[in-house]
Amino acid sequence: MSNAIKVENLIKTYPSFALKGVSFEVPKGYITGFIGPNGAGKTTTIKSIISFLKPDGGTIELLGEKVKEGGAALEKVGVVMDTPYLVKDWTITDVEKAVMPFYSAWDGDRFKSLLDRFGIAKSLKVRELSRGMTVKLSVAISLSHGAELLILDEPTSGLDPVAREEICELLQEFVSEENHSVLFSTHITKDLESIADYIVFILHGEILYAGPKEDLMEAYGLLKGGLSDLPLLSHVHLIGLKKNSVGFEALVKKEEAVDLPKGILVEPVSLDELIIYFHRGGNKS
Numbered sequence: 001m002s003n004a005i006k007v008e009n010l011i012k013t014y015p016s017f018a019l020k021g022v023s024f025e026v027p028k029g030y031i032t033g034f035i036g037p038n039g040a041g042k043t044t045t046i047k048s049i050i051s052f053l054k055p056d057g058g059t060i061e062l063l064g065e066k067v068k069e070g071g072a073a074l075e076k077v078g079v080v081m082d083t084p085y086l087v088k089d090w091t092i093t094d095v096e097k098a099v100m101p102f103y104s105a106w107d108g109d110r111f112k113s114l115l116d117r118f119g120i121a122k123s124l125k126v127r128e129l130s131r132g133m134t135v136k137l138s139v140a141i142s143l144s145h146g147a148e149l150l151i152l153d154e155p156t157s158g159l160d161p162v163a164r165e166e167i168c169e170l171l172q173e174f175v176s177e178e179n180h181s182v183l184f185s186t187h188i189t190k191d192l193e194s195i196a197d198y199i200v201f202i203l204h205g206e207i208l209y210a211g212p213k214e215d216l217m218e219a220y221g222l223l224k225g226g227l228s229d230l231p232l233l234s235h236v237h238l239i240g241l242k243k244n245s246v247g248f249e250a251l252v253k254k255e256e257a258v259d260l261p262k263g264i265l266v267e268p269v270s271l272d273e274l275i276i277y278f279h280r281g282g283n284k285s
């Protein structure tokens with residue numbers, strides 16, 4: 001399977017944070033969700049991929065081409081960042097005039113029809129757009145310059161469920177065209193549970209998992225039981241543990257959860273729970 005993005009051994013060091021040799025692939029033709037708690041390194045990774053940041057080490061390939069010193073060729077890549085870069089006083093017509101020269105394949109008719117579909121008049125100023133409309137405008141720009149890969153950093157944060165659903169539908173429509181791919185970072189893992197095919201999970205600047213979503217969800221489970229059961233689980237690695245006055249819940253790798261005491265259940269885990277329990281860590285005492 002060919003890759004839309006290949007990141008190898010990416011290093012970026014800040015005084016109080018580092019990407020420590022991040023490696024993962026985003027397969028062509030699918031939606032890949034990029035997850036991890038606040039400060040895990042998602043935006044730093046995405047900014048490195050699109051050359052908004054200069055990494056300290058590692059290699060990045062975008063659509064089969066190595067990103068060279070001096071920046072990525074983003075002609076075929078649509079980028080939707082958390083903080084849009086558009087000038088607030090511009091009208092949408094001004095925005096189109098400003099972005100058009102950067103793209104040889106700019107399709108004005110497609111842009112107009114997407115704006116109509118999203119209910120965005122060209123006479124509106126950027127400052128008059130709601131957060132949802134701003135995200136849709138960024139997506140409309142990406143879809144109008146013939147992008148084959150969309151990279152989105154938190155596109156659905158701050159949006160109501162209706163707008164989130166619309167964005168998710170757009171992404172699904174986008175990947176339904178041959179060889180189109182999406183990398184999509186979000187805290188709203190519910191969105192990914194319905195639309196992502198692959199997951200990249202980052203914690204403290206390191207990749208914990210990169211692969212098919214179903215395999216990730218299948219590999220882990222939540223153990224639930226009473227507090228008196230905990231000492232009987234010394235042979236099981238509890239990745240993350242939550243206790244209350246009567247019982248406990250713990251994240252485990254299913255293949256390691258063997259010889260369990262009677263009454264202990266292994267239940268399916270959600271993406272949210274995976275993030276929470278990996279972040280929390282396990283301590284049986």
Ligand SMILES: Nc1ncnc2c1ncn2[C@@H]1O[C@H](COP(=O)(O)OP(=O)(O)OP(=O)(O)O)[C@@H](O)[C@H]1O
Pocket residue numbers: 014015016017036037038039040041042043044045
């Ligand atoms: N320019 C910078 N200088 C110093 N530290 C930075 C800089 N940019 C980011 N960081 C630090 O790097 C860490 C990772 O930040 P990053 O924005 O990549 O995380 P994130 O996973 O996208 O988080 P969030 O989900 O909150 O957006 C944070 O601790 C942040 O403070």
